[in-house]
Amino acid sequence: MAGGQGRVLELAVLGSLHETPLHGYELRKRLNALLGMFRAFSYGSLYPCLKSLLEHGLIAEEHPTEAVGGRSKIVYKLTADGKERLQDLLTQAGPSAWEDESFGVHFAFFRHTEAEVRLRILEGRRSRLEERLDSVRTALARTRERLDSYTLELQRHGLEGVEREVRWLNELIATERRASQEPERDTSSDE
Template sequence: MLELAVLGLLHESPLHGYELRQRLKATLGSFRAFSYGSLYPTLRRMKESGWIAEDEGDAEVVAGAPALTGKRGKVVYKLTAEGKERFTELLAEAGPASWEDEQFGVHFAFFAKTAPEVRVRILEGRRARLEERREGVRTSLARTRERLDSYTLQLQEHGLESVDREVRWLSELIETERNSIRSNPSTNPL
């Protein structure tokens, strides 16, 4: 998962770990953070796999910038050709795993780079997954309602409402997506 996110972010421009983490937060928001404890090992793994490489391109700073003579420390990573392939591959696969909580957010964050049919597939899969869960909780709740204390009950119902809200959100998105495909099959929204 983190791998997908890193590939996606590096797709824009080379970045070092700290920046990557900032972007991760800015992109995924309240969904998830990804700690350094996940990030750095992942970067190492990805480098070993050849998806990313250290970028030694001495970027000429525009002007007036402080003379950062020598002084290394930052490790800037860039996508390799294989990394780009890998990214495209991961986006296109988008199996049932991407309906799940953890994966969905990340996939969604890179929808702008995802093929329209795949977008719809993911949204519908996610919705189906949530509907399943909702029904499961509902029937279980119906069976055990009287045995639960008021707090447990409130927890369940709040959860149910959240799931319901996301289902409605997804339905709107699917609708929009379908219209945009129909009217212009090959365009990505900004």
């Protein structure tokens, strides 16, 4: 339906509506909390996204009988097709799932994602960040003597942030692997 950033917003909207039906303002607040932590969110993109999701039958509108302040608010809810589309989006574990602009949204809905897919996304994200660390370290080694102390500090700060995220991902990956092995141990002890 949408490419790149549109797909991230689509996932965020469908995932949010999977939790509960929401009217536009509540959905904007929820998306701001979700996407705001990871990247800038344009409210101007929400309503075209909702319109597209409505046109494709992935969400439906409900018009409550009670008016709030003299005006009824439209409530959006997920349709059966929308649930299928959400599951399809949640199974996508390719490079787009571990990029900066989409990783956080995928991570926010990990509880609805299969363990194997979660692990692939986490490992892909870690790999991407390790590549980034290598290239930044190489560039920094070549240009260190030409940089002022403030630029060097900014580079160091950026490196530390990426290193911290890699450590965090290593812990998550280890936890995922342990969790995937637990049921096997439980069933073998019963025999």
